[in-house]
Amino acid sequence: MNEIMDMFQAVVRTPMIIVAAFVGTAWGIVGGAMPGISPSIAMALLLPFTYGADPAAAVVLLASTYLGAEYGGSIPAILIRTPGTNSAAATVLDGYAMKEQGKAGDALGISLYSTLVGAVFGVLMLLTLTQPLAQVALAFQPQSYVGLGVLGLSVIASCSEGSLVKGLMAGVIGLMIATVGTDPVTGVNRFTFDHPDLLSGIPPILVMVGVYAITNLLEQASTPAWVQTNSNEARLKMPGPLMRARLRLSQVIGCIIGFIEGLTPGGGGAISAFISYNEARRWSKNPEEFGKGSPEGVAAPEASNGAVSATSLIPMLGLGIPGSNSAAVLLGGFLIHGMTPGPLLFTKHADIMSGFYAGKVISLVALLVLGYLILRPCIWLVNRPKHYLMSFILALVLSGVYAIQGSLFHVGIAIGFGVLGYAFKILAMPVLPMILGVVLGFMVESNYRRALVLSDGDHMTFVEEPICAALLLLAAVFLIYSIVRHYRDVAKAKQIGLAA
Amino acid sequence: MNRDLVTALIGITLAVGYHIVASNIASGLLADEVGPDGLPRIYAWMLGGLSTLLGVRALLQQRTQPTGDEGEEGRAAWRALGLLLIACAYVAAVPVLGYTLTIAVIIAVAALYQGGRLSWSLALTSVLGAAALWYVFVYLLHIAQPEGMLPDLIERLRA
Structure with missing residues (x-):
């Protein structure tokens, strides 16, 4: 009850939260509907705008964009067989088949309704689990933060998308980037090359805007224009009582899998959607309809996507460990306003967090309202010539990055990271491990050295401090599990290849 | 050339360059046991080691790995x-x-x-x-x- 009162007070104190929830959701739907613009890219494009905004409104804007983009991705998936986001790929299977049968409006309605069901469940889990998790972490010492940082870095193994070695390399490169600037203990300049703009290090926001937004623009420069959508097909129809009853089981499956995968670093998005689709087919009374226009085939992945949009924020908010690209960008939004997600977030910035939770709840209403209202304008916008859209987005990014600190040098850095992100794509290197390295590198190094100073250089301090020891053990277990799973997947892929 | 081999060569070059710059970091009067260059040097060795591992693996697998459409990728890069x-x-x-x-x-x-x-x-x-x-x-x-x-x-x- 107290939490609800706090949320209400936060909205009264900062009414901009309501505006941010609606604007973020609207932008998310539009961004997600553009093929190639993932939720994290849609969020990264907004990052510079949040710089001067109220902190609560800023993080609500980003989180609402995430939710909106999860639904927006299903619009082109259903209408033109092109998923707007990776996680909407599973929706193509039955969504487009329904459209072929003249049921595009029904498919869009099921998608909106199911995303909403998943998101409501996800937000409830977020409200229930995040704060207790953070309270456990209130007893943290410098050593514990080292353990937490190492646990966060162990996530790299599960975010490596194909090559574990390349994922680790990307992670180390991220750690290297985090060493640029003034040394946290001695105050000596490192890798600044006498440039004053580098003294305070490279802000993670520049890395994120570079590797997500600018890299995507560089990629889009060589991809053909996407297929146009006929807006007459887009008359959204919400499911009636009978259909809602039919969808219930597949939505429950989507919610549960979305919850588990959202908590697992590197597990959300497309993986979660496809597992939900598969399980919904397995448990369905009409499994033969899947792939041929089954409403449950749309409901399960969309419910999962909605749940992931909230549950993937739990480890990020509670422990400061972003397990997905979108969570990493949201973390960037918190960092811009001097808030470090993790144990102290809920005590140091309790009012802002109440506002954040209130914004998450308001964004559910925003999704329902805007899902109806802006479908046609959204399709109109996505149907604009691609060269105009992309050139405007380029101008927006360049203006936005300058706005962060009024520095053209920073614009240059962001462009440089855009090039690095593009090189990563060409070399098939994953980007998320690098982001993890950039975000966690400073925390790990400063606390590691502080703990050593306090213990007179005794490394046993990390094993003797119980929380740190437990976190390091957890990191080791997680790392071993990820490595075993990686090599098991590689072996399985080889077997399938041989069989084919 | 194999994509992993190129990645490995870039990684090794980066590790060497980063190590050279890290070695020239002044210790300062307040230097602790690890020092401002301590972790950077470790990172350089880690990147060098991982790149070498990737490179060796790429050389061993060079014959079996399929090559991508390099012409298309080159055009996209331009x-x-x-x-x-x-x-x-x-x-x-x-x-x-x-x-x-x-x-x-x-x-x-x-x-x-x-x-x-x-x-x-x-x-x-x-x-x-x-x-x-x-x-x-x-x-x-x-x-x-x-x-x-x-x-x-x-x-x-x-x-």
């Missing part, structure tokens, strides 16, 4: 390079021309580069786009953008 140059041109031009003019030109040039044609709609889009961005950033959010030297120059010429 297209990306063009857009990159447009972005760099913005950084170079904005201190001289000022924000509104430069951003309008950038919208027009980027659209032309990505397949647009010289037309009234292109001109209108770039002018309206620049005006919209100016309105949002400068007028609405009160975020100053570079004014450039051009207005000052015109003023001087008038005087």
Whole structure:
């Protein structure tokens, strides 16, 4: 009850939260509907705008964009067989088949309704689990933060998308980037090359805007224009009582899998959607309809996507460990306003967090309202010539990055990271491990050295401090599990290849 | 050349370069046991080790690995390079021309580069786009953008 009162007070104190929830959701739907613009890219494009905004409104804007983009991705998936986001790929299977049968409006309605069901469940889990998790972490010492940082870095193994070695390399490169600037203990300049703009290090926001937004623009420069959508097909129809009853089981499956995968670093998005689709087919009374226009085939992945949009924020908010690209960008939004997600977030910035939770709840209403209202304008916008859209987005990014600190040098850095992100794509290197390295590198190094100073250089301090020891053990277990799973997947892929 | 081998070579070069710079970091009077160069050196060794591992594995698997469509990738990279140059041109031009003019030109040039044609709609889009961005950033959010030297120059010429 107290939490609800706090949320209400936060909205009264900062009414901009309501505006941010609606604007973020609207932008998310539009961004997600553009093929190639993932939720994290849609969020990264907004990052510079949040710089001067109220902190609560800023993080609500980003989180609402995430939710909106999860639904927006299903619009082109259903209408033109092109998923707007990776996680909407599973929706193509039955969504487009329904459209072929003249049921595009029904498919869009099921998608909106199911995303909403998943998101409501996800937000409830977020409200229930995040704060207790953070309270456990209130007893943290410098050593514990080292353990937490190492646990966060162990996530790299599960975010490596194909090559574990390349994922680790990307992670180390991220750690290297985090060493640029003034040394946290001695105050000596490192890798600044006498440039004053580098003294305070490279802000993670520049890395994120570079590797997500600018890299995507560089990629889009060589991809053909996407297929146009006929807006007459887009008359959204919400499911009636009978259909809602039919969808219930597949939505429950989507919610549960979305919850588990959202908590697992590197597990959300497309993986979660496809597992939900598969399980919904397995448990369905009409499994033969899947792939041929089954409403449950749309409901399960969309419910999962909605749940992931909230549950993937739990480890990020509670422990400061972003397990997905979108969570990493949201973390960037918190960092811009001097808030470090993790144990102290809920005590140091309790009012802002109440506002954040209130914004998450308001964004559910925003999704329902805007899902109806802006479908046609959204399709109109996505149907604009691609060269105009992309050139405007380029101008927006360049203006936005300058706005962060009024520095053209920073614009240059962001462009440089855009090039690095593009090189990563060409070399098939994953980007998320690098982001993890950039975000966690400073925390790990400063606390590691502080703990050593306090213990007179005794490394046993990390094993003797119980929380740190437990976190390091957890990191080791997680790392071993990820490595075993990686090599098991590689072996399985080889077997399938041989069989084919 | 194999993609992993290229990655490994870049990684090794980066590790060596980073280690050289890390070795030249001054210790300072307040240096702790690890020192400001301690972790950077470890990171360099880690990157070097991982790159070597990747390189060795790439050499062993070179014959069995299928190669991608390098021609297509090369063309895409050249297209990306063009857009990159447009972005760099913005950084170079904005201190001289000022924000509104430069951003309008950038919208027009980027659209032309990505397949647009010289037309009234292109001109209108770039002018309206620049005006919209100016309105949002400068007028609405009160975020100053570079004014450039051009207005000052015109003023001087008038005087």
